[in-house]
Amino acid sequence: MVHTRERSLLPTEEPLSLLRKDGSPVEDSPLTMPDDDVLLELHRRMVVGRRFDTQATALTKQGRLAVYPSSRGQEACEVGSVLAMRAEDWLFPTYRDSVALVTRGVDPAETLTLLQGGWHLGYDPYEHRVGPQCTPLATNTLHAVGFAHAARLKGEDTAALVLLGDGATSEGDTHEALNFAGVWRAPVVFLVQNNGYAISVPLSKQNAAPTLAHKGVGYGVPSVLVDGNDVAAVYAVVREALESGGPTLVEALTYRIEAHTNADDATRYRTSDEVAAWLDRDPVDRIEAYLTSRGLLDPARRSAVAAEAEEFAASVRDKMNVDRTYDPAALFEHVYATPTRHLREQAAALAEELA
Amino acid sequence: MTVSMGRALNQALADALSEDPGVLVFGEDVGPLGGVFRVTDGLTARFGESRVFDTPLAESGIVGTAIGMAMNGLRPVVEMQFDAFAYPAFEQITSHLAKMRNRTRGRVSLPVVIRVPYGGGIGGVEHHCDSSEAYYTHTPGLTVVTPGTPDDAYRLLRDSIASPDPVIFLEPKRRYWAKGELSGAAVPMDRALVRRTGRDVTLIAYGPMVATALETAEAAVEEGWDVEVVDLRSLSPFDDETVCASVRKTGRAVVVHEAAGFGGYGAEVVARVTERCFHHLHAPVLRVTGFDIPYPPPKLEEHHLPNVDRILDAVARLQWDDEVVGGYRA
Numbered sequence: 001m002v003h004t005r006e007r008s009l010l011p012t013e014e015p016l017s018l019l020r021k022d023g024s025p026v027e028d029s030p031l032t033m034p035d036d037d038v039l040l041e042l043h044r045r046m047v048v049g050r051r052f053d054t055q056a057t058a059l060t061k062q063g064r065l066a067v068y069p070s071s072r073g074q075e076a077c078e079v080g081s082v083l084a085m086r087a088e089d090w091l092f093p094t095y096r097d098s099v100a101l102v103t104r105g106v107d108p109a110e111t112l113t114l115l116q117g118g119w120h121l122g123y124d125p126y127e128h129r130v131g132p133q134c135t136p137l138a139t140n141t142l143h144a145v146g147f148a149h150a151a152r153l154k155g156e157d158t159a160a161l162v163l164l165g166d167g168a169t170s171e172g173d174t175h176e177a178l179n180f181a182g183v184w185r186a187p188v189v190f191l192v193q194n195n196g197y198a199i200s201v202p203l204s205k206q207n208a209a210p211t212l213a214h215k216g217v218g219y220g221v222p223s224v225l226v227d228g229n230d231v232a233a234v235y236a237v238v239r240e241a242l243e244s245g246g247p248t249l250v251e252a253l254t255y256r257i258e259a260h261t262n263a264d265d266a267t268r269y270r271t272s273d274e275v276a277a278w279l280d281r282d283p284v285d286r287i288e289a290y291l292t293s294r295g296l297l298d299p300a301r302r303s304a305v306a307a308e309a310e311e312f313a314a315s316v317r318d319k320m321n322v323d324r325t326y327d328p329a330a331l332f333e334h335v336y337a338t339p340t341r342h343l344r345e346q347a348a349a350l351a352e353e354l355a
Numbered sequence: 356m357t358v359s360m361g362r363a364l365n366q367a368l369a370d371a372l373s374e375d376p377g378v379l380v381f382g383e384d385v386g387p388l389g390g391v392f393r394v395t396d397g398l399t400a401r402f403g404e405s406r407v408f409d410t411p412l413a414e415s416g417i418v419g420t421a422i423g424m425a426m427n428g429l430r431p432v433v434e435m436q437f438d439a440f441a442y443p444a445f446e447q448i449t450s451h452l453a454k455m456r457n458r459t460r461g462r463v464s465l466p467v468v469i470r471v472p473y474g475g476g477i478g479g480v481e482h483h484c485d486s487s488e489a490y491y492t493h494t495p496g497l498t499v500v501t502p503g504t505p506d507d508a509y510r511l512l513r514d515s516i517a518s519p520d521p522v523i524f525l526e527p528k529r530r531y532w533a534k535g536e537l538s539g540a541a542v543p544m545d546r547a548l549v550r551r552t553g554r555d556v557t558l559i560a561y562g563p564m565v566a567t568a569l570e571t572a573e574a575a576v577e578e579g580w581d582v583e584v585v586d587l588r589s590l591s592p593f594d595d596e597t598v599c600a601s602v603r604k605t606g607r608a609v610v611v612h613e614a615a616g617f618g619g620y621g622a623e624v625v626a627r628v629t630e631r632c633f634h635h636l637h638a639p640v641l642r643v644t645g646f647d648i649p650y651p652p653p654k655l656e657e658h659h660l661p662n663v664d665r666i667l668d669a670v671a672r673l674q675w676d677d678e679v680v681g682g683y684r685a
């Protein structure tokens with residue numbers, strides 16, 4: 001990909017974008033519009049991802065998931081960033097990023113294992129180059145930097161993409177990670193999905209800098225502010241950053257349409273007017289409007305994508321509605337590479353108790 | 356060959372770096388300076404900046420990036436400059452390093468070694484003398500070892516670097532300059548060693564207190580006690596077998612450590628010994644530990660640290676009189 005911009009330490013004043021909220025193209029954008037087939041794929045995966053997200057929330061109501069943090073409204077970030085990854089790149093996600101995981105190809109049931117409660121993680125990180133879903137905020141930023149630096153030492157052309165939220169930028173690890181990445185020139189992209197809130201706490205109580213992207217300058221890390229509901233722009237920015245060979249901090253402006261999780265009551269800290277204003281900036285509608293105006297998305301393709309999304313949701317339902325049994329012996333496995341004698345004794349004691 | 360513990364550690368790092376290109380050594384001042392205790396002396400010159408290097412000054416960053424590197428197939432050996440300065444890394448250690456194998460069902464191994472100079476007795480000012488072992492031993496998934504001799508320093512560090520599990524490697528900083536032979540003998544990493552055999556009482560010690568326990572054993576001869584000294588080496592996992600065999604033989608035991616006693620590692624040792632050896636015991640298992648206070652300033656630390664006299668006092672309190680009255684002796 002051609003580098004269209006100087007990699008500046010400071011973000012632009014206005015978020016970079018390729019599509020306006022009504023789907024019309026931004027003529028003078030410094031970003032390169034992705035190819036048509038990429039745009040169609042971005043749209044398809046966003047529609048499927050959103051349907052998956054709705055399905056997962058529904059599964060909490062049926063008691064099939066212990067909890068689910070929805071990313072509805074953030075699909076441009078979840079899908080745009082993951083499709084921008086090259087096969088050799090690694091993703092370091094959080095609890096919020098189930099849609100990113102299924103977009104990367106992780107089995108949906110394995111994606112949901114953590115939230116379903118059967119185990120702390122369902123998938124093999126090495127299979128899809130996806131680090132374990134990370135709940136302790138911002139801690140995954142350091143794993144991404146270490147991973148990317150190791151790749152550099154090994155002579156591999158692998159970059160890491162780490163996802164984090166606006167709240168997580170206040171954690172010390174984010175700052176240590178940006179600093180390490182800056183000093184090591186590690187090939188890492190920090191994608192901050194600024195969805196306005198950390199549970200109930202608004203950004204104004206989290207940050208005094210002009211933007212979160214401004215924080216990169218203090219670490220010598222090039223920074224980008226992007227419209228996080230513009231999937232074409234997110235894709236272009238993340239792809240360029242992954243290919244840059246060094247670190248980049250990307251702040252994507254977006255919004256969490258649902259509550260923090262199904263267990264949260266968002267009416268306690270935000271107004272319905274605010275939500276309505278963001279519904280009006282919906283990321284799926286935006287790419288649909290653009291593709292339709294270009295004649296790329298006809299009714300036939302649109303309904304085919306919708307049908308695929310329904311089918312995917314049905315398969316997720318089927319997989320999650322299976323009644324499983326859980327083996328208590330698993331508790332003692334993999335605490336150490338070789339079980340210690342203490343653990344063998346405790347495993348035997350539990351087995352006896354259950355016999 | 357007679358070497359100091361610091362030299363033995365340096366040799367272990369050099370040998371591991373030579374044998375396995377995946378081994379990396381990094382931390383604060385470990386590069387050209389060779390670490391504040393010179394344990395990494397000369398390693399950057401010999402193995403290059405990409406394998407032995409100074410990092411930004413951030414402990415969570417050091418451990419967090421080590422985790423990422425280990426996920427990517429390398430074997431990082433990182434240094435925390437002093438015990439109390441490892442605390443910023445606590446979240447990375449407890450929430451990720453210790454749990455990764457288990458939460459990924461064995462798919463992700465993190466062969467990371469965290470070297471921590473620990474303990475007092477060097478006249479260090481505040482925050483330079485903590486005995487933080489119990490924080491780590493209370494965390495399932497971590498292996499915690501501590502050498503008491505140069506020989507073990509070499510052997511345990513080599514074994515720790517070779518281990519597929521994360522290891523907290525506690526270096527008793529007051530013993531860095533103590534000299535001893537490198538035997539070349541192999542001892543399984545998870546086994547305790549009987550450092551001195553005796554019939555009357557078992558002193559259970561580790562790290563900096565091994566030498567103190569051995570000194571006590573010599574002093575006890577005058578008092579007519581034949582003291583056995585067990586060096587735990589591996590704090591987690593714990594070698595019940597070696598410890599209990601000794602206590603069953605002697606019937607009396609004292610656990611010694613520098614750390615505060617309350618909720619300390621010694622409480623676990625006492626519990627395990629009591630549960631397993633009750634009918635062999637002639638007296639309650641006693642502890643000689645630091646007081647339950649923040650680590651004292653240099654001018655007062657001598658009052659805090661277990662010493663020969665205090666350990667002998669504990670031995671004297673092991674109800675020897677009852678035994679004479681009762682007329683039996685194991």
Ligand SMILES: Cc1ncc(C[n+]2csc(CCOP(=O)(O)OP(=O)(O)O)c2C)c(N)n1
Nearest residue numbers: 096135136137165166167168195197198199
């Ligand atoms: C270290 C840590 N502290 C607190 C929490 C509890 N917690 C979970 S999510 C969350 C809010 C995070 O907000 P943000 O980073 O903006 O991400 P979002 O949930 O909005 O995607 C909090 C406080 C946590 N997971 N980790």
Ligand SMILES: [Mg+2]
Nearest residue numbers: 165166197198
């Ligand atoms: Mg947020």
